Amino acid sequence: LLIGMALLFFVLATWFSHLMSRKAMVPIANAYARQREFVADASHELRTPLSVMLASIEALQLDESAENVDSFSRKVLNGLKAEVSSMTRLSGNLLRLARSDSDEGLGEQTLFDARSTATQVIDKLSAMAKAKDISMTLHAPTKLMVTGDIERLTQLLVLLIDNAIKYTPDNGFVQITIAEGVDRGVRFFTFEVKDSGIGIPADALPRIFDRFYRQDKSRTRQTGGHGLGLAIAKTIVDSSGGNIRVTSHLGEGSSFKVQLPWI
């Protein structure tokens, strides 16, 4: 009888704790979903007024002949434009993060050439690199057909290469390598973005993928970042079932390596 009662007690206790944990989890999940929705809605709503502000500033700046715009006002307008552009980027990134949080799927899968996708991204960012005399090179097979979400992958490459250029001083290099491989029977492809930049201190490395984390706030203020780029990169990699690793040496450079499975 004692054994029976102990067993009954054990079953009841397990059932009760299971019920309680479910009860606790549901409101947390709801609160999280509501918060995500709020961030997505707020960022979306901010887009229109921000683009109206930007267009108005540009209209005033373009009108060189306007007598009511003196040199002081022009200076103020330049400052305003920089801030509005920064807010536009921030709201776009917040919207992207909120959307990727709620969308756990793989996205639309198509077959594409990874080399030509990388070439397009490099071309898009080449003016930024040229302005700093940074050389950009691509090492990849002539053609590497992969299956994946081309839009997300392009975004991932833009984020990593953009950072590599931003955090590399003049006359440095950015090297992009694409390769394929097999790990325990699973086919994968890798992207590596390597730079000869300022590097990341060892104690900051575990935090760089956190939202709003910026290693040096004054420096990133100059580079115009908000600390969301790598957080977005990580959600893209996670939702694709891959992984991202970073190695870095202060003053020598960093390397971001992404491994993605072939779906």
Ligand code: ADP
């Ligand atoms: P940010 O908008 O500040 O660039 P990210 O999320 O893209 O935000 O990066 C987070 C932080 O990681 C940056 O502020 C910077 O300190 C560091 N970081 C990212 N990429 C590099 C890199 N290639 N070289 C040196 N530091 C980097």
